[in-house]
Amino acid sequence: xxxxxxxxxxxxxxxxxxxxxxxxxxxxxxxxxxxxxxxxxxxxxxxxxxxxxxxxxxxxxxxxxxxxxxxxxxxxxxxxxxxxxxxxxxxxxxxxxxxxxxxxxxxxxxxxxxxxxxxxxxxxxxxxxxxxxxxxxxxxxxxxxxxxxxxxxxxxxxxxxxxxxxxxxxxxxxxxxxxxxxxxxxxxxxxxxxxxxxxxxxxxxxxxxxxxxxxxxxxxxxxxxxxxxxxxxxxxxxxxxxxxxxxxxxxxxxxxxxxxxxxxxxxxxxxx
Numbered sequence: 628x629x630x631x632x633x634x635x636x637x638x639x640x641x642x643x644x645x646x647x648x649x650x651x652x653x654x655x656x657x658x659x660x661x662x663x664x665x666x667x668x669x670x671x672x673x674x675x676x677x678x679x680x681x682x683x684x685x686x687x688x689x690x691x692x693x694x695x696x697x698x699x700x701x702x703x704x705x706x707x708x709x710x711x712x713x714x715x716x717x718x719x720x721x722x723x724x725x726x727x728x729x730x731x732x733x734x735x736x737x738x739x740x741x742x743x744x745x746x747x748x749x750x751x752x753x754x755x756x757x758x759x760x761x762x763x764x765x766x767x768x769x770x771x772x773x774x775x776x777x778x779x780x781x782x783x784x785x786x787x788x789x790x791x792x793x794x795x796x797x798x799x800x801x802x803x804x805x806x807x808x809x810x811x812x813x814x815x816x817x818x819x820x821x822x823x824x825x826x827x828x829x830x831x832x833x834x835x836x837x838x839x840x841x842x843x844x845x846x847x848x849x850x851x852x853x854x855x856x857x858x859x860x861x862x863x864x865x866x867x868x869x870x871x872x873x874x875x876x877x878x879x880x881x882x883x884x885x886x887x888x889x890x891x892x893x894x895x896x897x898x899x
Contacts (some may be wrong), residue, residue, distance in 0.1 A: 628736050631867055633808070633826075635804050635805070635828045636665050636666075636682070637668070637807070637828050637829065640860050641667070645865035647685075656899040660736070662688065663690050663751055664804045671858040672698040673695050674696070675701055676705040676709070688690060690713065694780065715743055718752060732774075736772075736773035737773045740776045742778045743755045745746045746786070747783035749781060763775070769877055775797070775799050776800045778802055779801060792816065795820045797880055798868060804871070807825075807834070809866050810825075810827075813883065821882040827866030827886075831864075834857060835892060838857065839858065840844070844888065862888060864888025869882070871896075883898065
């Protein structure tokens with residue numbers, strides 16, 4: 628089975644890049660399952676139901692999020708009715724929506740996707756490790772799930788790495804989101820779980836983490852509040868991670884980055 632995870636979609640530039648390029652990638656490389664993090668898709672802050680549907684129409688099987696999930700208030704409503712839309716699983720009980728789900732891939736495999744948010748330098752949510760443990764216990768790899776993808780939306784590299792080792796051998800892929808800069812530590816851990824500390828973003832890399840450079844730079848220089856951040860709107864680059872899954876064990880056989888666009892050196896997984 629072939630999995631693709633695309634990093635945080637930032638603004639119109641990121642959305643357009645995903646909508647334009649993802650259908651061709653799925654067809655050309657026979658991708659079985661695609662997860663897209665969409666939490667910055669609406670003007671850099673949150674996501675609307677229309678944008679969610681557009682990402683799904685382009686080929687996303689699941690859309691994950693993070694700390695900006697409810698920045699667009701309509702998400703409080705559509706999170707309840709859209710089963711392929713996930714918010715972090717460790718939000719308090721009673722929060723609208725769901726944080727995990729079992730989904731059918733194009734090849735018929737059952738894929739558990741779990742969206743969880745870290746706590747270091749982030750909002751004080753429930754324990755992400757305990758939340759993940761509950762989800763894996765309820766739907767173990769090799770039993771109910773043929774593959775398991777965990778999106779850990781977190782600031783601290785140490786917390787993301789700890790999650791990777793915590794579930795090593797029990798999940799197919801643990802991928803970090805939130806910091807919008809792709810790391811070079813993609814690898815398969817000793818137990819067979821594919822891992823990357825941060826997958827990067829789908830957006831304009833001639834920016835400050837996807838935002839137009841002027842206002843972030845001004846704030847660092849002047850230390851005063853100013854205008855609202857606005858997404859950079861230049862040509863966007865797709866950043867993602869691809870995993871070749873062992874259909875017998877559900878663990879990773881190969882992992883490699885995907886980068887398409889002008890902002891970074893382009894690369895396509897050699898096993899595609």
